[in-house]
Amino acid sequence: MATNTSVPPCDYDMADLSEDDKAAAQKYLSEHGVRGIEGFLAERLDAWRKCPLHIAITGDSGAGKSTLINTLRNLRAEDEGAAKVGVVETTRIVQSYSHPSYPNLVFHDLPGVGTLEFKKSTYVDQVNLSRYDFFLIISRTRFTENDLWLANEIKRIGKRFFFIRTNIDQDLYNEKVDHPKNYSEALILQRIQENCLTHIRTVDDNANVFLISGRLNYTSRFDFPKMCSALLRDYPGLKRHAMILAMSTNCKEVIRAKVDVLRGQTWVAAAVSAAVATPPIPGLSVMFDFSLTVGFVLFYKKQLGLDDESLTRIAQVHHIPVYVIQDELQKILPAHFFTAVPEFVVSLVKKQAVGTATEEVLRYVPYVGSAICATVSFTIILSVLRNLLNVMEKAALALIDIVAERSVSDDEDDDSPI
Numbered sequence: 001m002a003t004n005t006s007v008p009p010c011d012y013d014m015a016d017l018s019e020d021d022k023a024a025a026q027k028y029l030s031e032h033g034v035r036g037i038e039g040f041l042a043e044r045l046d047a048w049r050k051c052p053l054h055i056a057i058t059g060d061s062g063a064g065k066s067t068l069i070n071t072l073r074n075l076r077a078e079d080e081g082a083a084k085v086g087v088v089e090t091t092r093i094v095q096s097y098s099h100p101s102y103p104n105l106v107f108h109d110l111p112g113v114g115t116l117e118f119k120k121s122t123y124v125d126q127v128n129l130s131r132y133d134f135f136l137i138i139s140r141t142r143f144t145e146n147d148l149w150l151a152n153e154i155k156r157i158g159k160r161f162f163f164i165r166t167n168i169d170q171d172l173y174n175e176k177v178d179h180p181k182n183y184s185e186a187l188i189l190q191r192i193q194e195n196c197l198t199h200i201r202t203v204d205d206n207a208n209v210f211l212i213s214g215r216l217n218y219t220s221r222f223d224f225p226k227m228c229s230a231l232l233r234d235y236p237g238l239k240r241h242a243m244i245l246a247m248s249t250n251c252k253e254v255i256r257a258k259v260d261v262l263r264g265q266t267w268v269a270a271a272v273s274a275a276v277a278t279p280p281i282p283g284l285s286v287m288f289d290f291s292l293t294v295g296f297v298l299f300y301k302k303q304l305g306l307d308d309e310s311l312t313r314i315a316q317v318h319h320i321p322v323y324v325i326q327d328e329l330q331k332i333l334p335a336h337f338f339t340a341v342p343e344f345v346v347s348l349v350k351k352q353a354v355g356t357a358t359e360e361v362l363r364y365v366p367y368v369g370s371a372i373c374a375t376v377s378f379t380i381i382l383s384v385l386r387n388l389l390n391v392m393e394k395a396a397l398a399l400i401d402i403v404a405e406r407s408v409s410d411d412e413d414d415d416s417p418i
């Protein structure tokens, strides 16, 4: 089958990778499709592990974002190089700071959400939310609508977050003043924890919540040590997740480009199928080369990584149960697309035989010749292949999302995290 499947090069926007790595990523993705993500990461393990994890610190205005960054860097507000801290809206442009002991953790101090200058409606674009790998949502006193909104936005772009409830020192102090008789630190902390979990788990079932004080003199209290070790412990998994997401965006470009090439060639495929006279298929009035058409569909399947072999490999490599992949894909394509392509083609042709628009086809007359174009079979096969490619493209793109979402980290315990 003389089909050109070359894909135009795409730009892999993975700022942390070297030119060599980027070239390798591109090669892997166009050669191996979705499963290439894992192959690439495995081969370049060192490269991606050395990449910094870009952590955005976000939340309501005045929640204590800059204070936390200073504390993580062992600085007080008035120390040189400290992030500006204050009782009025303070952070207006994103500033970035590396962790002094773990330079692979880069914290980005974001302006607070929901102020006059940073309204919810423009915040995502203003702070360029999608460029960060991971998020700390900082919340103070009450769980707010903005907290929920941020968690949802972060989830929407496929990223992960920790929910950090700060200001615990002040809350405990207030409780002591308000209810001195019944004061119990443990009970108050438990209540706050449960309240945060109830809200945040409406967005993410596995969300982590940490109760802290952002002040420097409380770094050994509450969940502060736990939060730091979770960041260090989860770094490889989080970075890997971020890399998979970045790669999957590019993988989608590869898929789209591939489909464009295949789509552009459907009229040739349809003409060849329609030109060859073969005995009619029982139950079908349309005359076309059945086995050739089935061959095209099988070819598309392989090209888009939707064939059995590719799906099994993806399931193995990414530790995703095959039934999960099948269930998701069968929301887009019928089961017999995966199990019985000839029957699938017959059903498509039957369906298409009813109500095919001939005008669309006239465009190809100069290329193919009026004799073939005039045939009903050309019209029908062309529509079948085009419609099918559209749906297969959707399925291939969904497959990438499944891989990115379900891919579990199996190498977090290999060695030290950073």
Ligand SMILES: Nc1nc2c(ncn2[C@@H]2O[C@H](COP(=O)(O)OP(=O)(O)OP(=O)(O)O)[C@@H](O)[C@H]2O)c(=O)[nH]1
Pocket (backbone or CB within 6 Å): 060, 061, 062, 063, 064, 065, 066, 067, 068, 084, 085, 086, 087, 088, 089, 090, 091, 092, 110, 111, 112, 113, 166, 167, 168, 169, 170, 212, 213, 214, 215
């Ligand atoms: N007691 C107490 N005060 C805190 C805590 N975190 C922050 N603060 C105080 O809260 C005020 C605001 O803190 P910032 O760190 O500037 O808050 P921010 O979220 O960066 O504010 P914007 O940049 O304006 O959005 C400052 O006066 C801090 O000292 C905390 O955990 N405990």
Ligand SMILES: [Mg+2]
Pocket (backbone or CB within 6 Å): 065, 066, 067, 084, 085, 090, 091, 109, 110, 111
């Ligand atoms: Mg600030």
